[in-house]
Amino acid sequence: MKNRSLPLIAAAFGFSLLVPFLGYLYLGPLYALLFLVGYLGGFVLWIAAPPGASWRSIRLPYWLTLAAFVLLHKVEENRTAFFEAVSARVTGTPVPEVSLGLILALLVIPVGAWLAIPLLVRRDPEFGRFLAWTFFASMGLTELAHFIMPMLANEPYGYFPGMASVVVVAPLAWWGMSRLARGGTA
Template identity: 35%
Template sequence: MVKNNWPVIGSVIVVAALYLLAEFIFAPKVMASAAVLLVGGLVLWRFAPATAELDPTTVIVPYLLTVIAFIAHVYEEYRAFVLGFPSVLDPVVDLDLNTLLSHAAFVSPIVWLAAAVVMLKRWSVGYYLACVFLFGMMFMEPTHFIAPFLADGTWHYVGGAWTAVIPAVLGWYTYLRLRRETNAMKAENRTHA
């Protein structure tokens, strides 16, 4: 029997378009990073193609802990911005407080928490959104340690540098757990087939 993937593909396209629209409305300066997240998440999702059959309770706790770590990390970025420290995005975009708050403290947490709800509803698109978030944690958060070198070749503090490692590590842990659970589910399905 051939499985119809079009509803899942359509859902991913709609969710990606809505996310980009929200970024366009609230934080247009970071739309490029949102696009990178969406594509990176698609790649991760391809390698851990969690579907509605996966029990979300196996990954929801580490996922939500990663979201909590991200929100705490955003608070450090906000405080650093208010205190006048450089932003990790300074070499790329002229970040202002409105963009920082709109993107990192408003749109993103809503989307990442919505992903948890959608996973708990056992909709495949929730796992895609989770992979989008995890891609950001795994690959974009470590830029807090690279970006300072781009400015003048030496390391200096940028907003979020002290807490970036926590969501990065939790992101890797959660993604690897998602892959392990997906592979275990597939193996179990093969033995019962």
């Protein structure tokens, strides 16, 4: 817990709950649970891991994971109508209309935080590492839910929108998590 003050831990914990709460408000309980895996999971991993991983040690896995997420995974989800598939085949609730609140809650806040990781790891190393943990946990753990979705849909197991690109995104995130887990020795 070296370099992790109580106010920092409280802020990180609050952020870990904020994003799932916003997911619940805008998308419902399934998405809130999925976001909780990445954000609260990232918080727990951050607390458990030794401090000190440098930006240099996570730079390559970060950029590769981010690129795979944006250029492969989000494109696949959009082209295969992931949210519509979850709505029609799993939750039965309509996909919400795009609104300023939805964009702020589920795009600007979480993705903005992840985009700030390179700067924050250098300026406020522990909070930056916390955000890096949430990023890698979201990409390496939460995204595995694409493989569970066919079972939640109560249909024969098969492709679910977004599933194919997870085989690229998740291992890259695991690499980042392994670098963070080594702390100052990475």
